[in-house]
Amino acid sequence: MRSDSLTVLLLGSVLLATACAAVKPWERDQLARPEMAWDPDPLEAAQRSHIHFSREASIGGGDAGGGGCGCN
Amino acid sequence: MRDLRRQNRAARRRARHRKGSLRQRKGVLAVLSASALLLPGLARAQEERWSVDYGYSLYSEDNIDSSKLLAGSAQRYEIDTHQLSMRGPLTGRLDFGLDIVQEAMTGATPWFIEPDAQGKPMVVMTGASIEDTRTDFLGHGTYYLDTARLNFASGYSTEDDYQATNFSFGTEHDFNEKNTTLSWGAGLSLDTLDPTPTATNADPSQEDKRTISLFTGLSQVIDRSSTFQATFSYQNGSGFLSDPYKLVTIGGTHPADSRPDSRNQFAIGGRYRRHFERVMGTLHADYRFFIDDWSIQSHTVELAWYQSVFELFTIVPSVRYYTQSQADFYGPYFVTSPGEYASSDYRLSPFGALSEKLRIETRVSDWPFHMAWKLGASYERYQSSGSLAIQNVDVENPGLVSFNVFMLNLSARF
Numbered sequence: 408m409r410s411d412s413l414t415v416l417l418l419g420s421v422l423l424a425t426a427c428a429a430v431k432p433w434e435r436d437q438l439a440r441p442e443m444a445w446d447p448d449p450l451e452a453a454q455r456s457h458i459h460f461s462r463e464a465s466i467g468g469g470d471a472g473g474g475g476c477g478c479n
Numbered sequence: 480m481r482d483l484r485r486q487n488r489a490a491r492r493r494a495r496h497r498k499g500s501l502r503q504r505k506g507v508l509a510v511l512s513a514s515a516l517l518l519p520g521l522a523r524a525q526e527e528r529w530s531v532d533y534g535y536s537l538y539s540e541d542n543i544d545s546s547k548l549l550a551g552s553a554q555r556y557e558i559d560t561h562q563l564s565m566r567g568p569l570t571g572r573l574d575f576g577l578d579i580v581q582e583a584m585t586g587a588t589p590w591f592i593e594p595d596a597q598g599k600p601m602v603v604m605t606g607a608s609i610e611d612t613r614t615d616f617l618g619h620g621t622y623y624l625d626t627a628r629l630n631f632a633s634g635y636s637t638e639d640d641y642q643a644t645n646f647s648f649g650t651e652h653d654f655n656e657k658n659t660t661l662s663w664g665a666g667l668s669l670d671t672l673d674p675t676p677t678a679t680n681a682d683p684s685q686e687d688k689r690t691i692s693l694f695t696g697l698s699q700v701i702d703r704s705s706t707f708q709a710t711f712s713y714q715n716g717s718g719f720l721s722d723p724y725k726l727v728t729i730g731g732t733h734p735a736d737s738r739p740d741s742r743n744q745f746a747i748g749g750r751y752r753r754h755f756e757r758v759m760g761t762l763h764a765d766y767r768f769f770i771d772d773w774s775i776q777s778h779t780v781e782l783a784w785y786q787s788v789f790e791l792f793t794i795v796p797s798v799r800y801y802t803q804s805q806a807d808f809y810g811p812y813f814v815t816s817p818g819e820y821a822s823s824d825y826r827l828s829p830f831g832a833l834s835e836k837l838r839i840e841t842r843v844s845d846w847p848f849h850m851a852w853k854l855g856a857s858y859e860r861y862q863s864s865g866s867l868a869i870q871n872v873d874v875e876n877p878g879l880v881s882f883n884v885f886m887l888n889l890s891a892r893f
Contacts, residue, residue, distance in 0.1 A: 429656040430700050437704045437754045441842075442761040442785035442793060445698075445708060445750055448855060450534035450562050450888050451838075453578075455859070458538060462863075462880055464803055464826050465769040465777045467694075467712035467746030 525623045526574050529567030532890040536560040540586070540882040543602060547877035549595070551604030552587035555880070559583045567893075572623045578634075580615040589878035591726035591733055592812050592823045600811040602877045605724070613638040626653040630664065643670040649694065658700040666692040674723035679733070686719035705753040714744040727821045728812040736822045738808065744771040761785040763797075775827070777803035778869065795838040795857075802831040802869040811874050828876035831867025835860050851892040859884040 430438070437443065446452040460466050540555035559582065566576030587604045595601050619632035628651045636643040649664025668690040674683035696710040718740060725736035748767040755761070763783040770776045783797035806827040808820035840855030861882050865875030 428702075429658045430703055431656070434703050437756060438700060438706065440754060440761065442787070442795075443706065443752050443754055445752070447785070448838075448840075448888065450532050450564060450890075451855070451857065451886055454534060454536050454560060454562065454886065455884075458882075458884065459801070462826065462861075462882075463777070463801060463832070464771075464773075464775045464806070465746070465767070465779065465801075466714060466744060467692075467710075467748070467767070467769060 525572065525621075526566060526568050528892050529565065530890060530892040532562070532564040532888060534560075534562035534886065534888040536562075536884060536886040538882060538884045540880050543604060543878070547602055549593055549601035549603050551590060551602075552607035553604070554586055554607055556584060556586040556588065569620075574621045574623075576619050578615075578617040578619070580613070582613040584611045584613070588724065589825065590724070591728055592877060593728055594812055600874060600877050611639050613641075626657070627651060640673045640675050641670065642673075643668055645669070660698040661696075662698070663693075663695040665694070668692075672719060672723060677724065679726065680723075680735070683723055686723070688716065688718040688720060691715045704756065705751070708750040710746075710748040710750075712746045712748075716742040716744070722822070722824055725822070725824055727823045729816050729821065730814055734821070736824065737820050738822055739773065739820055742771055742773055744769065759787040773806040773808070773827070775803055775806050777801065791841060793840050795840070797836045797838070799834045799836070800831070802867065803829065804870060805829040811876055823876070825876040825878040825880065828879070829868050829870065829872045830863050830865055830876065830879055831869060832861060832863035833867055834862070853890045855888050857886045859886075
């Protein structure tokens, strides 16, 4: 089941990538808006993922990093 | 041609909103283009200016309900966090950044769970005496090639009873006229635990833990107003993965929390961003599926809406839903020995959690001190329970946590 969903995801991503017409640099006014970033507020995002990671059993999905526990 | 006219109209509309001096408009543009650097799908370019960010957060857990408390302090954790982050260009192709985090924690935490006369699980909390400070340093750099970036980082985190050193390396490659970015990374964390002596363990031994992580992601610009990212990550933890401050109840005895010395974790995630120009709003939709070899599976969904108000404020309501199944060696308490491993940690129990958050931010360019400023504040309410889980939970862990987080951040770009 795990490898199946991974295959679907990868295939889907590749299809998506090839199906999209390239957006030119001068057409990127909307893409360049700050709120279009993956994490518009990196400090807040880092703090939140640390909180969720230390109170739940899951990790990953974004670019996880950093160290320490603060887990009590 | 029609596109061009539409673009012109949009540009005029934006210009009207931004009434102000030319210098101010330049400032907005600088902020806009600088934040575009954070977009992997947009082929991040090098930082042009130095920036400093400061964040404060106050995390406060609800007191434990008296109907679930058998003994110990009802007052749970409170954490005060200060974050400071600096980054900017060192040379023509190299950026450098330094992040410092300091946390001060006080309060009580679940120690073990004991059934009452009816068999209902009740928490025994620690005393309210736990106090700890964590300091975390992270240095990171990016080296820019024409269509690729190399990222490297190293950090050190220390608290009274826990030290961690970590290293990571990764690359990002742009393809397809910079509409596609493929990234990967690897990380290593070496941790040492020095548990403080407790009533039941006067002389705990020092323990080690090692975590290896691998990460790969694909970011794709879909069209002029939307992007998508797919990620896959793997983590392997080995060494001492138990909680040195928790006990379990097995038929009236209280041995220490004991978990396997290896854990393999996988996560698949998708993130979608779409800007709606007509209403000046942006949708964020994130999903993550997680699975590990302790037989925990989880789903996380998060939706956020960024509403710009005349380009003066941005209001961001968001909601996050999380649900997980339990570890195979978990139980609220045990009547007979479950085997080699046993834990009653609420983090390994089956539960669901719902949180709502509201953030407000404002950007000011070029004033004061000719710097670009961003000020933001947010409030988040997080509640977890057995009934919020996707599956049926027979016995809810009485230690499940609910909390409030208040955050404030200020950033300045020179």
